[in-house]
Amino acid sequence: MDIPFDISSYLCYQEVAAETSSFKMDLDDDTAVITTLKSFNSFINRPELPQRLSESSAGSGNLQSQYKRRMELLEAAEKVQSKNRYLQLDLEKKQIEMSHKKARFELEKMASDSARDLEHQVDQNQELLGRIKRLENKETEAAKNLSEQEEANRNLRKNLEGLQKKLEERDAKLNAANQTISSLKDESRELMMKIRNQDSTISAQTLETQELQEQLDLQRRCRRTQTTKRLVLQEQDIAIVKTVKSEVAKVPDLEKEVKLLRDDNAFLRESRENCSLLKEEVEGLRRKLERMEKIKEELINMELEKERVTEKLQAWENVSQSTGFNIRKPEDLSREVIQIQQKEIALKEQNYALNSRVRSMEHSQSELRLELNQQRNKTMEEQKKRETHDALVRRLQKRVLLLTKERDGMRAILESYDSELAPTEYSPQLNKRVKEAEEVLQRVQNHNVEMEVSYMHLFHRQKIEDLEAERQRLEEQNNILEMRLERHNLQGDYDPVKTRVLHFKMNPTSVAKQQRQQEVEALEEEIKHLRELVCSLQGGGCILSRFLPVICVPDLRKQIESSELKNQRLKEVFQKKIQEFRRVCYVLTGYQIDLTTENQYRLSSVFAEHMDDSLLFKKGSNGNMQLMETEFSKTLGEMVALHLHHQKSIPVFLSAVTLELFSRQTSA
Amino acid sequence: MTSTLQGITLKGSSELVADFFSFGINSILYQRGIYPPETFSRVTHYDMSLHLTTDVKLKNYMNNVVAQLKEWLMECTVQKLVLVITCLETNEVLERWQFDIQCDKSAKENCAPREKSIKAIQDEIRSVIRQITATVTFLPLLDTPCAFDLLVYIDKDNDVPEKWEESGPRIIDQSEEVRLRSFTTSIHKVNSMVAYKKND
Numbered sequence: 001m002d003i004p005f006d007i008s009s010y011l012c013y014q015e016v017a018a019e020t021s022s023f024k025m026d027l028d029d030d031t032a033v034i035t036t037l038k039s040f041n042s043f044i045n046r047p048e049l050p051q052r053l054s055e056s057s058a059g060s061g062n063l064q065s066q067y068k069r070r071m072e073l074l075e076a077a078e079k080v081q082s083k084n085r086y087l088q089l090d091l092e093k094k095q096i097e098m099s100h101k102k103a104r105f106e107l108e109k110m111a112s113d114s115a116r117d118l119e120h121q122v123d124q125n126q127e128l129l130g131r132i133k134r135l136e137n138k139e140t141e142a143a144k145n146l147s148e149q150e151e152a153n154r155n156l157r158k159n160l161e162g163l164q165k166k167l168e169e170r171d172a173k174l175n176a177a178n179q180t181i182s183s184l185k186d187e188s189r190e191l192m193m194k195i196r197n198q199d200s201t202i203s204a205q206t207l208e209t210q211e212l213q214e215q216l217d218l219q220r221r222c223r224r225t226q227t228t229k230r231l232v233l234q235e236q237d238i239a240i241v242k243t244v245k246s247e248v249a250k251v252p253d254l255e256k257e258v259k260l261l262r263d264d265n266a267f268l269r270e271s272r273e274n275c276s277l278l279k280e281e282v283e284g285l286r287r288k289l290e291r292m293e294k295i296k297e298e299l300i301n302m303e304l305e306k307e308r309v310t311e312k313l314q315a316w317e318n319v320s321q322s323t324g325f326n327i328r329k330p331e332d333l334s335r336e337v338i339q340i341q342q343k344e345i346a347l348k349e350q351n352y353a354l355n356s357r358v359r360s361m362e363h364s365q366s367e368l369r370l371e372l373n374q375q376r377n378k379t380m381e382e383q384k385k386r387e388t389h390d391a392l393v394r395r396l397q398k399r400v401l402l403l404t405k406e407r408d409g410m411r412a413i414l415e416s417y418d419s420e421l422a423p424t425e426y427s428p429q430l431n432k433r434v435k436e437a438e439e440v441l442q443r444v445q446n447h448n449v450e451m452e453v454s455y456m457h458l459f460h461r462q463k464i465e466d467l468e469a470e471r472q473r474l475e476e477q478n479n480i481l482e483m484r485l486e487r488h489n490l491q492g493d494y495d496p497v498k499t500r501v502l503h504f505k506m507n508p509t510s511v512a513k514q515q516r517q518q519e520v521e522a523l524e525e526e527i528k529h530l531r532e533l534v535c536s537l538q539g540g541g542c543i544l545s546r547f548l549p550v551i552c553v554p555d556l557r558k559q560i561e562s563s564e565l566k567n568q569r570l571k572e573v574f575q576k577k578i579q580e581f582r583r584v585c586y587v588l589t590g591y592q593i594d595l596t597t598e599n600q601y602r603l604s605s606v607f608a609e610h611m612d613d614s615l616l617f618k619k620g621s622n623g624n625m626q627l628m629e630t631e632f633s634k635t636l637g638e639m640v641a642l643h644l645h646h647q648k649s650i651p652v653f654l655s656a657v658t659l660e661l662f663s664r665q666t667s668a
Numbered sequence: 669m670t671s672t673l674q675g676i677t678l679k680g681s682s683e684l685v686a687d688f689f690s691f692g693i694n695s696i697l698y699q700r701g702i703y704p705p706e707t708f709s710r711v712t713h714y715d716m717s718l719h720l721t722t723d724v725k726l727k728n729y730m731n732n733v734v735a736q737l738k739e740w741l742m743e744c745t746v747q748k749l750v751l752v753i754t755c756l757e758t759n760e761v762l763e764r765w766q767f768d769i770q771c772d773k774s775a776k777e778n779c780a781p782r783e784k785s786i787k788a789i790q791d792e793i794r795s796v797i798r799q800i801t802a803t804v805t806f807l808p809l810l811d812t813p814c815a816f817d818l819l820v821y822i823d824k825d826n827d828v829p830e831k832w833e834e835s836g837p838r839i840i841d842q843s844e845e846v847r848l849r850s851f852t853t854s855i856h857k858v859n860s861m862v863a864y865k866k867n868d
Contacts (some may be wrong), residue, residue, distance in 0.1 A: 322852060415802060456850055490845035490861050492766055492837050494821055499747055501818045503835040508726065509754050512815035516756050 040417060043430065081418065085411075092407065100400060102288045107393045114386045121379050126373055135365055142358050149351045156344060162322070166315060173311060177304050184300050188293060195289055202282045209275045219261060455559075590658045600628070605656070607661035608632075615657070617650075625650055675781030676789075681855040682741035684786075686734050688793050688851075688858065689767070691718050693730065693751055695797055695819070696765055699804045700753065702816050704775060707795045714794045733818050736829060740822060743812065744771035750823035751840045755812045760865070761840045765800075768859040772833050782854040792851030796860055808867045840865050 122143075237244065319333065328371045494501065533553065590606045599619040616628035625646060627633060636657060643653035676684075691713055695750040698708050698719040703726065708719040721727060740746040775782070819835055828834065840863050848860040 391737050487845070489764070489768070491843060491863055492748075492764055492839045494748075494837060496824075498824055499821045500826070500828075501821050501837050502832045503817055503834050504729065505831050505833050506729065507817045509752070509815040509817040510731065511725075512756055512813075513759075602696065606719045 037413065043427075043434070078418075085414075087252075089411070096400070096403070103393075103396055107389065107396075110389050113384070114382060114389070115383050118379070118386075121375060121382065124375055125379075128368060128375065132365075132368060132372075135368065139358075139361055139365075142354055142361065145350070145354050146358070149347060149354070152347055159323075159340075166319075170311065170315065173307075177307060184296070187294065191289070191293070195286065198282065198285075200222050202278060205278065207277055209268075209272050213272070215267055216268060223258075223261075274530060304621065359487065589654075591654065600623075605658060607658065607665050609661070609664065615654075625651075675783050676786075676853050676855060678742060678766065678778070678855055679773045679782045680781075681775075681853040682717055682738050684789060684793075685741055685769070685854050685856050685858060686738045687713075688796075689737060689749060690730060690734050691720070692767075692797055692800060694718065694720050695800060696751060697721065697726075697816065698803060700807075700810055702810075702814055703752065703813065714790050714797065716794055716797070718797070721818075732831065735818075736832070740820070740826075741769070741771070743826075744772075744773050744776055744821060745823045745826050747823070748819075750819040750821070750838075752817045752819060753810065754838070755810075755814055755815050757812055761838050762814065762865050763807065764802070764838070764840055764843070764863040766861050766863065768861075770857040770859075771856050772857075784854040789851065789853050792849075796849045796858075799858070802848065803848065803862055807862070807864055842866050 234244065266550070302650070315331070318331065537556070582593070586606065591603045592606075594602045594604070596602050596616075601617045602614045603617065604614040613632040614630060615633055616630050617625045618628050620626055627640065627650075633640060639653060639656050639660070643649060643656055647653075694708070695718060697703055698705065698721075703721060703723060707721055707723045707726075709722050710717050711720045712718070721730075737746065737749065746769055748769065749767045751763075752761055753763040754761050755767075817835075817838070819838065820832075821837075841861040842865065844866055845861060845863045848862065850857060850859040852858070
């Protein structure tokens with residue numbers, strides 16, 4: 001009984017130690033100490049202690065020996081325990097040391113690696129710095145070259161400007177020459193004008209000479225006529241000598257005149273000769289003028305050319321002086337120019353090359369800068385890593401310290417528990433019970449889990465079936481509703497809460513409807529109007545036939561008018577004829593027959609004494625005429641009795657009345 | 669017109685859809701004989717020969733409607749456009765051409781143009797118009813004088829513009845419906861369908 005107790009306690013200790021050791025190996029778990037303490041406490045405070053106590057009180061005699069044995073065993077157990085503890089602690093210590101060493105080793109490795117990396121990067125940095133310096137030097141050189149090239153460019157530009165100025169001077173001189181040319185042209189024009197004037201004077205003079213010649217001819221003719229006349233006078237007037245004397249006295253005058261005329265003639269001839277001479281001179285002058293003009297122009301041109309050439313010469317000479325080159329011939333100038341051009345080309349090439357170099361340098365510089373940045377970033381990162389590693393190392397060291405402290409604490413606790421646990425006897429049984437209880441618990445838990453699972457399965461299965469059935473039903477419903485919706489949508493249905501249907505106020509349908517209505521109204525009005533017309537035409541009782549054929553109304557009207565006209569004409573004709581007939585009857589028979597009322601005829605005689613005297617006859621139903629009583633007929637009582645009653649003849653009666661009345665009239 | 673190099677913006681898509689409606693409605697009016705054929709002239713658009721009316725009043729009406737439609741397309745508030753053909757004598761609706769418009773509202777906030785080539789859109793529109801022309805073969809003959817009207821289904825909370833008024837949906841009583849092709853500009857999607865009165 002005791003041994004199992006000790007063994008159980010020993011096992012307990014073993015368990016605790018194992019737990020603590022495992023805890024110690026696990027550096028991250030700080031709460032394991034507390035949990036093991038709790039479990040140990042709970043194990044100790046089990047309510048099964050009193051059972052053990054009751055069993056142990058039975059054998060009192062054996063108690064002492066038992067006690068002794070127990071004490072020996074306890075001591076041995078204690079020794080064993082202490083040895084065990086010692087070994088365990090040694091083990092722990094070694095393990096901790098190992099772990100410590102490993103950690104240190106790793107840290108050292110990492111430190112060395114990071115140091116190596118640092119060195120490497122420092123080297124790289126230095127290299128990069130060297131490169132940067134070299135590149136900077138190259139940059140400065142390139143900048144210097146650039147500036148030199150720019151200066152050369154500026155000099156060349158200045159030269160070009162000088163040459164341009166000279167060109168401008170030459171242009172100015174050309175302009176001046178042009179101006180002199182224009183002035184000379186004006187002079188030549190003036191000379192031409194003078195020549196023309198002279199020509200005109202010459203022509204005027206020729207005209208004068210012609211006139212003078214004509215005058216001369218005229219005068220000659222006059223003289224001839226005069227002489228003939230004189231001879232005739234002389235021959236005729238020989239007797240008239242005396243008168244001739246006076247005339248003879250005129251002869252010297254005439255002779256003087258003749259002389260004068262001759263002088264004039266001679267003068268005119270001379271003048272004519274002079275004119276011809278003048279003409280020749282003029283022609284000669286003209287030719288000279290022409291030649292002179294040509295010579296002048298040539299002179300001018302020559303002068304201009306000479307000036308130009310002298311200018312050019314001067315310019316070329318000046319060029320040699322101004323540019324400082326050793327120039328005496330134009331070949332030298334061309335050579336110099338070629339040299340300058342070549343130099344310029346070479347300089348341009350150099351310029352382009354330098355530009356490209358500069359650009360490449362800039363590019364490489366930018367790339368190096370980027371590399372520098374990257375390297376700097378890397379070094380920063382490495383530094384950070386190293387710092388973090390240092391921090392980790394420190395933390396680890398602190399943890400190690402903490403752990404050692406905890407271990408010491410645990411050791412103390414264990415010792416205290418060992419001292420407490422010595423008298424107890426029931427730890428193995430408690431352990432057994434604990435194990436059994438745990439097993440039972442586990443079995444119950446498993447059973448629970450299985451039951452739950454099976455229950456849930458069953459429950460779920462039913463639920464799933466129900467849900468599936470409902471889902472299918474709902475799906476079918478959904479499909480049906482969707483089809484209905486689709487159908488309604490196709491037909492044009494809409495949800496009045498969300499949508500509104502609009503259309504343009506002036507839309508074609510409404511316009512067409514309005515037009516249609518207007519047409520319909522117009523047609524109805526026309527129908528009414530036509531019906532009224534028809535009624536009026538038919539006269540009196542309207543035949544409201546809805547299906548009147550559409551006849552042409554104007555034709556009807558025309559027919560009606562024509563028929564009315566016919567009626568009227570017929571009426572007139574009848575009236576005329578009747579009147580005529582009645583007159584004839586009156587004249588022939590002597591009686592005027594008037595129709596008073598139906599079937600009653602009044603006869604009034606032409607010989608009647610009074611206006612009212614008349615006979616009235618009535619037509620009977622059988623067609624016979626009967627005489628009615630009137631005041632006049634009363635006076636004719638005898639005749640009535642005789643002719644009508646006796647002879648029964650109306651014409652005889654009438655004629656008797658006529659005769660009677662006639663006789664009365666004529667006798668009276 | 670949107671350039672072929674850039675993508676489709678909301679404005680460009682609205683213009684494309686409005687253009688399609690303008691030409692499509694003209695084609696329907698010509699095919700169904702609502703207006704006499706001599707009042708239509710031929711123009712080339714979408715790489716095909718289409719009819720366009722020369723009647724001044726009709727042109728005016730179409731321009732007004734299409735302009736307003738463009739605005740609504742830009743606002744993404746229009747849901748349907750319906751062409752209703754009514755018989756003048758009996759005042760019955762004989763045919764109903766309905767165009768459903770689905771607008772991607774995310775295009776309103778996000779101004780980046782969408783990637784869709786104009787040629788692809790035009791091909792789709794061309795096939796829709798060809799199908800409309802082909803449907804005339806099975807639609808019943810309209811031998812009575814007819815007039816047409818354009819109805820627009822828009823969101824209820826939109827204001828009614830000046831020249832527009834509310835109308836009924838003018839649904840056909842006892843109709844047959846046929847769904848036609850659709851086209852999309854990646855911002856607007858247009859589905860076409862036609863409903864006609866059954867000839868008993």
